[in-house]
Amino acid sequence: MNTESVDAFQARVAKHAALADPARLRIVDLLTLGDFSPTELQAELGMPSNLLSHHLRTLEGAGLATRHRSEADRRRSYIRLAAGALEGLAPGVEHGATRVLFVCTRNSARSQLAAALWQQVSEIPSTSAGTRPADRIAQGAIDVARRHGLGLADLPPRRLDQVAGVGDFVVTVCDNAHEELTILGGVHWSVPDPLRNNTEEAFEAAFTDISRRVNDLAPRVHAA
Incomplete structure (x- = not known):
């Protein structure tokens, strides 16, 4: 029978591993609503910037999040949910x-x-x-x-x-x-x-x- 490729399977494993952490799951919950700067996420989560940076790198590495520069203030960046990242796993009505x-x-x-x-x-x-x-x-x-x-x-x-x-x-x-x-x-x-x-x-x-x-x-x- 046909099954998903090894690469696709490993990508899915990485997403599940990233989402297993409570802080990263909360970040993804927030990103399903809209885009956040790291400063805004830090305020929402109440965590130090170095720990937030670690979680964001993990989410980006798993293909769950991406970031880009603000068009208004180029020193600022926004984190967004990667297109198709959750594939039906998004949270419910909030x-x-x-x-x-x-x-x-x-x-x-x-x-x-x-x-x-x-x-x-x-x-x-x-x-x-x-x-x-x-x-x-x-x-x-x-x-x-x-x-x-x-x-x-x-x-x-x-x-x-x-x-x-x-x-x-x-x-x-x-x-x-x-x-x-x-x-x-x-x-x-x-x-x-x-x-x-x-x-x-x-x-x-x-x-x-x-x-x-x-x-x-x-x-x-x-x-x-």
């Missing part, structure tokens, strides 16, 4: 919300796409806002949504303070917004800004990233 609020700086691309994608997979309402809204939704966002059969709401970009409400579950989808608004709590998705390159490929990459994250998070949020 968060209650009356609405999911996606936030980026300009509210012209990533947050708009996230809110529209959320509406496809969850009955919990969603909306979006920006810390410094643009005049209009980016054409690249409109185009990539149309290519995937998704319509963006006919709403101009809006300011966060005009939209935010009690009970919102806040998801920041750009590093600038997250680093401005950590006081809000919620979770963070470190999605690269497609407008930096403003190409079809950049918007496709952002759409794919956000779509995967929306589908991973939706089963973990319940109506409050």
Whole structure:
């Protein structure tokens, strides 16, 4: 009979070994919600930086986590769950919300796409806002949504303070917004800004990233 390759089996063993440690399992639980800087993880876990570094190296070595530099502050990095890392082993429902609020700086691309994608997979309402809204939704966002059969709401970009409400579950989808608004709590998705390159490929990459994250998070949020 056909079985998985030795390499695939060893990779699975490494993941199980990494997850057997309580601290690393907690880190992965957090990463299933969004991206965290090492400083944020250290605060969440209450552990010294050298011990956290050890756990992060183990998770990266097992193919469970990756890291990249912040687009806002290049001295800062974010840890994220590797794509497909858990393959059905993600934790269950954890968060209650009356609405999911996606936030980026300009509210012209990533947050708009996230809110529209959320509406496809969850009955919990969603909306979006920006810390410094643009005049209009980016054409690249409109185009990539149309290519995937998704319509963006006919709403101009809006300011966060005009939209935010009690009970919102806040998801920041750009590093600038997250680093401005950590006081809000919620979770963070470190999605690269497609407008930096403003190409079809950049918007496709952002759409794919956000779509995967929306589908991973939706089963973990319940109506409050």
